[in-house]
Amino acid sequence: MPELYERIAERFGELILNCPPDRWEDPSPCPGWTAWDVVAHVISNHRRAIAGLDGSGYSAPGRGEDLPRAWDAASEAIKAALRDPVKARTLLGEEFGSMPFEEFVRRMACADTLxxxxxxARATGQDEGLDSEAVAVATEILLPEDRDIRMPQAFGAKVPxxxxxxxxxxxxxxxxxxx
Structure with missing residues (x-):
């Protein structure tokens, strides 16, 4: 599992670093969100996961925050926790579905970061390729949750x-x- 997360996180970091400076405010496929909003959302979810693990507070990135640096810190914190067997197996509370940290990260990495x-990539004109193993895992996780993910601020209606x-x-x- 840590290897899959690391590949997805590395790819996301590359997309952040390679984002043309004039594309951060371009619209994303997420209605009402820019490229910047997408990255801030993913960083916020990573910070939330670490806060759920250690009881700390977290906040979403602010407009002046250095997104590449914020991403590196957030993804490194996840990687470090996954390498620690005690933290990886720590049961997160109800807000996280009462599941072990490593399972939450598996779901978060595939259903959110991927x-x-x-x-x-679509918003900023970059390569839209996805890791095939991650696609398979995301499909396995998300298909059974079809009804639960069709809500505002989650996933939209299916496209044939x-x-x-x-x-x-x-x-x-x-x-x-x-x-």
Whole structure:
């Protein structure tokens, strides 16, 4: 599991670093969100996960915050916790579905960081490729939650997929993204 998270996090970090400076305010596939908003959301969820693990407070990045630096700190904190067997198995509270930290990260990485990585790439004109193992894991996690994820500020209505669509396209369409 740590390897999958590390690949997804590394890719997300590359997208942040390679974002053209004039594209941060471009609209993302998430209605009402810019590229900056997508990155701030993912960083905030990472900070929230660490806060759930250690009881600390957290905040979303502010407009003046250095996003590459904030991402590095947030993803490194997750990686460090995953490498610690006690922290990795720590049961998070009800807010997190009462699951072990490592399982929450698995779900967060695939259902949030992976998909929002695609959103960021689309918004900023970067490579929209996705890790095939992560796509398979995200599909396994999200398909059974179809009803639960169709709410405001989550995932939009499904987009029909062509019969011959690949796994990445089917997942993105399932999550309301036009590919």
């Amino acid at each position: 998909i929002h990585g695609w959103d960021l 997929s062509a019969a011959d669509a690949d796994a990445r396209t089917r997942l993105l369409n399932f999550l309301g993204r036009q590919v």
